[in-house]
Amino acid sequence: MPQDRPGPAWSTLLDLDGQPAGPLHRRLGSALRSAVVTGRIAPGSALPPSRVLAADLGCSRWVITEAYAQLVTEGYVEARSGSATRVRAGAVSVPGPARTGPEPSRPPEFDMLPGVPDLRAFPRKRWADAVRAATSSMSSADLGLPDWPGHPRLRQRLAAYLVRGRGAVAAAENVVVCDGTLDGAVRLCRALRRAGHTRVAVEDPGWSRLPAALTAVGLTPVPVPVDGDGLRVDRLRALPEVRAVVVAPAHQFPTGTVLSPARRAELLRWAREADGLVLEDDYDAEFRHERRPIGTVQGMDPSRVVLMGSLSKTLSPALRLGWLAAPPRWTEALRAEEAATTPPPVIDQLAFAEFLDAGWYDRHLRASRLRYRRRRDLLLRELAAALPGLEVSGAAAGFHLLLHLPECSAERVVRRAARRGLRLAGLDRYRAEPAGGSPALVLGYGNLSDAAVPEAVHRLAACVRAECGG
Known part of the structure; x- marks a missing residue:
């Protein structure tokens, strides 16, 4: 060490x-x-x-x-x-002495880590066309210093998309363009800290990078459990010192639950009574496979909810484009970050505006929904055949699901799978307290080709049987 x-x-x-x-x-x-x-x-x-x-x-x-x-x-x-x-261990590759031992292990043959979209399906030609159109039409002023909240044209297009596609209440003046959801959350949390907040509630299990980011800006993350109806708002009410919460109501990560209508209403009542703020993580809500995507909580009370989204799950995390739709009070609070923030490149912003204008984003989302639904159905069939009796949970949405294990070590399954060229994640990875609940694997299928699913499940089943019996 x-x-x-x-x-x-x-x-x-x-x-x-x-x-x-x-x-x-x-x-x-x-x-x-x-x-x-x-x-x-x-x-x-x-x-x-x-x-x-x-x-x-x-x-x-x-x-x-x-x-x-x-x-x-x-x-x-x-x-x-x-x-x-x-x-962070492994954050960078630092040159060292010549290696005399075995060669580094090869990348996994099958990557089932959650959170990665189908990168093979990235619309390269249409994105290149959008970049070309943006570059040829941008003014000389656009080549200067970027506006801190993002280019006005993209903010207008985003506001229209969020109203049309996500059921949000948004106006261009209250949309802020950022580097991604985490960047947006960090900006908001700095504003919360300046406003006197000391603690922020987070879902447990939940997005593993979020608590570290909160801690780094001087706030204390407070885990709140999630059950089959989503965030336990009753547990949130039992925390009088907490007046802000980060929640993914449309498709909770990693459990895949959906915040029930009753919980949505209760969450908004809590926000009004506590003078609180809800940070809504809308990370993959466009991908609902059995019905239309669920509308945002922000659309129910835009004065108490900040809507956060990005292109990381819909197009590619390499684009580093995200957004916030905030109440006017918090849009002004974010202005204090102007000197300390750098917006995403203007050309990328204008390219996405072109992408929206041309209808290519909507078409890409429709094609992706069909692709992920087909792949999920295939994965479920293969799991049922190879591991009968094991429970699978999570809404038919996004591109991950939970595979519940019998009483055995999920981490040992993960390690055995790695030796067989299969990259997995256990649910404990996302819990505030490891080994705090029943063992399960979080299986991502976004970046796994359809043809690879049967062999990936075959290797997974062999690892589960070896560690858990049966």
């Missing part, structure tokens, strides 16, 4: 003067990133507490927490409540 650096002279370790000109928190983030990439700060090493580093550098703690939060968002470091902020 890497050792924490004992009492480092961080002011000399970090080359702040050698970084590009800009605010101190950006220069500090750049210096830390450089130290991680070059190996001067080893993977697993703990970064100093914000107060310690602030004293060493002679700056405010705000500078430190902002720099740490940016590195959490970029995936270089991870932060957990009650623990140090550490360099």
Whole structure:
């Protein structure tokens, strides 16, 4: 295990003067990133507490927490409540001495990690056409510094799409374009912190990167359990110090449950009574396979809900395009981030606006829904044949489901599967307390070709039988 650096002279370790000109928190983030990439700060090493580093550098703690939060968002470091902020293992590949042992393991033959769309189906030609059209039509002014909330044209098109396609209440002036859902959540949480919030509720199990991001910006994540009807709002009510919650009502990750109508109404009552804010993660709600996509909670009370979305699940995470539709009060609060945020590239923003205008986004979503429904049906048939008796759960939506195991170790199944070229994730990976519930695997099928499904399930079944019997 890497050792924490004992009492480092961080002011000399970090080359702040050698970084590009800009605010101190950006220069500090750049210096830390450089130290991680070059190996001067080893993977697993703990970064100093914000107060310690602030004293060493002679700056405010705000500078430190902002720099740490940016590195959490970029995936270089991870932060957990009650623990140090550490360099993420495997975040970078640091050159080392010549390898004398065995060659590194090859990429898995079958990747069933959840959260990845069908990257083979990315509409390359139409996206290239959209980029070409955007580039040829953009004005000289568009080539200047971007507007902090995003290009006005994309904000107008996004507002129209969210109203038409997601049942939201949105106007261009209250839409903010960001680098993705996590970036948007971090911006909102900074605004919450400035408004006096100290804790934010998160779903348990839930999105594993979110608690670390909350911790990095100075907020405490508070896990709230999820059951078959979604978030336990009664448990949320029992937390008087919590006035904000992040929730995925249309398709909870990773359990795949849908927030029931009664819970939706109860959640909004809580927000009004607590003067609270709901951060709605609409990450893959467009993909509902047995009926029309479920409308947003934001559309029921836009004064209490911020709608967060991105292209990561619908097109590709490589595009780094996301958005927030926020109440006017919080849109203004986000303006305080103007100097500390960089919008996505304008050409990409205008390309997506072209993509929406041409109707290509709607067509891509329709084709994707059919593809994922067909693949899910195939996966269910193969699982029923290879592992009869094991429960499968999760709404017919998105591109992941849960496979419940008998009383055996899901982690051991994951490790055995890795040796057989199959990448999996156990449900414990997404729980606040590992081993806090029944064992299950979260099976992603978005980026698994139809032809690969039978062999992937064959190997999965062999691993389950070897570890769990039967």
